[in-house]
Amino acid sequence: MSPNTVASYCSDVEDFLSKGNDPLSVTQDDIVSYLSSRNISKRSQARLLSSLRSLFGYIVMENLRKDNPTDGIDTPKIGRYLPNVLSIEEVEAIIGSVDTGSWSGKRDRAILEVLYGCGLRVGEVTTIKISDIYADQGFVRVIGKGNKQRIVPIGEMAVSAVKDYLEERITPDDGCDDVLFLNKFGRPLSRISVFNMVKDRAMAAGIHKEISPHTFRHSFATHLIENGADLRVVQEMLGHESILTTEIYTHIESSTWHKEVLDHHPRR
Numbered sequence: 001m002s003p004n005t006v007a008s009y010c011s012d013v014e015d016f017l018s019k020g021n022d023p024l025s026v027t028q029d030d031i032v033s034y035l036s037s038r039n040i041s042k043r044s045q046a047r048l049l050s051s052l053r054s055l056f057g058y059i060v061m062e063n064l065r066k067d068n069p070t071d072g073i074d075t076p077k078i079g080r081y082l083p084n085v086l087s088i089e090e091v092e093a094i095i096g097s098v099d100t101g102s103w104s105g106k107r108d109r110a111i112l113e114v115l116y117g118c119g120l121r122v123g124e125v126t127t128i129k130i131s132d133i134y135a136d137q138g139f140v141r142v143i144g145k146g147n148k149q150r151i152v153p154i155g156e157m158a159v160s161a162v163k164d165y166l167e168e169r170i171t172p173d174d175g176c177d178d179v180l181f182l183n184k185f186g187r188p189l190s191r192i193s194v195f196n197m198v199k200d201r202a203m204a205a206g207i208h209k210e211i212s213p214h215t216f217r218h219s220f221a222t223h224l225i226e227n228g229a230d231l232r233v234v235q236e237m238l239g240h241e242s243i244l245t246t247e248i249y250t251h252i253e254s255s256t257w258h259k260e261v262l263d264h265h266p267r268r
Helices: 003-018 028-037 042-061 088-096 103-118 122-126 156-167 191-204 213-226 231-238 248-264
Strands: 139-143 149-153
Touching: 003 042, 028 042, 088 103, 088 191, 088 213, 103 122, 103 139, 103 156, 103 191, 103 213, 122 191, 122 213, 149 231, 191 213, 213 231
Parallel strands: none
Antiparallel strands: 139 149
């Protein structure tokens, strides 16, 4: 599993144990009460239950108890999640809000261009190496979930922004020569720094939607499908194992024209 998933599962288990629950004697009713006492969404409840299933699966495997008390507890039904999507104009406004008068501004502009232009996850952006970018051939090599490698096309605007940034890139710290995006100390930029930068740029552009770096990935996929891109091609670019995950973006497009029709229907 990815480091983020591992950290989330550990956090869930630690919280469960901190409430005085003894994993060797806790009952199914205790777990149901614990889940219902948490003021969290159904999606978070489902992940929490998954974390506890893993914990008790390990305990049973180690012969510390004979039963898994999470067996028989239904996973909360999660509706189809439609993420926030930016319009092309909003994307351009956010990217255009960056002051490129400094090396860090050029870096932020390049990050936004790559986030949107390639549809990458924030963790994929922060781990890109300079040697992963093949500007002349127009693609970037990405290491995604499960340490799986994929090749993603990179457009001229993203390549141009990266080249502008590299011309003024800060001196890298030891061992960071090949890391593309660096912080002010010359070390790899963190995910949190990218999250904060995206929120700051959205605010500067007057965009009041709840957005994150992942919003650019959602927007990239939605705009491709709106413009007629094949679903399989989008799946490959996003690195989705299942086409069902990619199909969410066809629902976003449908919800857009659905609202458009109802807003202008003569019998509205």
